[in-house]
Amino acid sequence: MMDKIKKIRNNLKKFTKPYDLAGSHRTSNMIDRLMQRMDRYLFNTQYFHGNIESAELGIRAWALINNFAPSNPMTVQKYQGLQSPAERLNGFRYHENWLQNLMISSSLKGYRSPPRNPL
Numbered sequence: 001m002m003d004k005i006k007k008i009r010n011n012l013k014k015f016t017k018p019y020d021l022a023g024s025h026r027t028s029n030m031i032d033r034l035m036q037r038m039d040r041y042l043f044n045t046q047y048f049h050g051n052i053e054s055a056e057l058g059i060r061a062w063a064l065i066n067n068f069a070p071s072n073p074m075t076v077q078k079y080q081g082l083q084s085p086a087e088r089l090n091g092f093r094y095h096e097n098w099l100q101n102l103m104i105s106s107s108l109k110g111y112r113s114p115p116r117n118p119l
Helices: 002-009 011-021 030-045 052-068 074-077 084-091 098-106
Strands: none
Touching: 002 011, 011 084, 030 052, 052 074, 052 098
């Protein structure tokens, strides 16, 4: 037991360095909540059961719905009426219906541009 305590004390500076940064988050609660929802989705779909294409489409669909589905009323009120994570990121919505908003946002309206910095 003493060895474990000594190891923690020796690494104390490494653990406390992030707390010196102004505005940094103290816990990983936000990412943990998101990852728990993703893990629940993956468990329910048997963790990429099938081929790689269906797995990729499934996780993309989960991410789109997670980003565009309306939040609970308290969260909407907290963010001055912005209903979803995508709206909070953009600062506006295209349409009142969240599904229409998803479809408009995820389409390029027939316009495709090459990547800015192709590799």
